[in-house]
Amino acid sequence: MLIESGRVVALEANSLWVETIRRSTCGVCAAQKGCGHGLLNRVRDGQRGLVRVLPGEFALSDCRVNDEVQIGIPDDVIVRGSLVVYMLPLFSLLGGALLASRLVPEASDVAAAVGMVVGFAVGVLLVRWHAWRHRDDVRLQPVLAGLPQRASALSNVVQVT
Numbered sequence: 309m310l311i312e313s314g315r316v317v318a319l320e321a322n323s324l325w326v327e328t329i330r331r332s333t334c335g336v337c338a339a340q341k342g343c344g345h346g347l348l349n350r351v352r353d354g355q356r357g358l359v360r361v362l363p364g365e366f367a368l369s370d371c372r373v374n375d376e377v378q379i380g381i382p383d384d385v386i387v388r389g390s391l392v393v394y395m396l397p398l399f400s401l402l403g404g405a406l407l408a409s410r411l412v413p414e415a416s417d418v419a420a421a422v423g424m425v426v427g428f429a430v431g432v433l434l435v436r437w438h439a440w441r442h443r444d445d446v447r448l449q450p451v452l453a454g455l456p457q458r459a460s461a462l463s464n465v466v467q468v469t
Contacts, residue, residue: 309380311453314359316375324371326361326379326450364451371455378454385448392438397431404430 314326361379371377404427405420412419442448 309382309453310386311378311380313376313378316371316373316377317358319368319371319373322368323360323362324368324452326359326377328357328359328379359450361450361452362446364446364453366452366455371452375455377452379450380453381450382447389448393435396434396438397428400431400434401428403427 312328314328316324317327318325359379361377364380401424404423404425406423408419408423408426409416
């Protein structure tokens with residue numbers, strides 16, 4: 309499970325919103341400057357993002373605004389989500405190009421280009437539909453993985469020397 313920390317910024321009836329800070333791991337990658345992801349991270353590193361988090365096995369009443377919490381996303385969700393987000397538009401783009409060039413063989417290059425654009429748009433819409441359809445699926449959403457320790461709970465601990 310991928311664990312990330314963040315700060316609670318809002319509470320809802322059945323979820324909470326957590327602000328996370330984007331951090332790049334490109335400093336440890338072998339590709340370093342030859343990667344497009346590294347370039348994007350240099351531009352966007354340190355930006356804040358909002359994530360809707362479901363309570364999981366914790367109670368939302370245990371959280372307050374400005375609490376530091378741990379959120380978790382299962383590894384298989386990340387892999388499957390990456391496949392949907394990257395492969396579905398790619399395959400629909402290729403399928404649109406192939407279908408359009410077969411339907412209009414006399415202008416196959418132009419038809420393929422138009423088919424690529426239409427296929428990519430269809431793929432993006434399918435990804436959006438998939439995200440909307442699974443927006444409340446507990447198995448696919450980030451969940452609380454740890455609650456904050458507050459100063460009042462720590463004051464009860466007696467230090468033994």
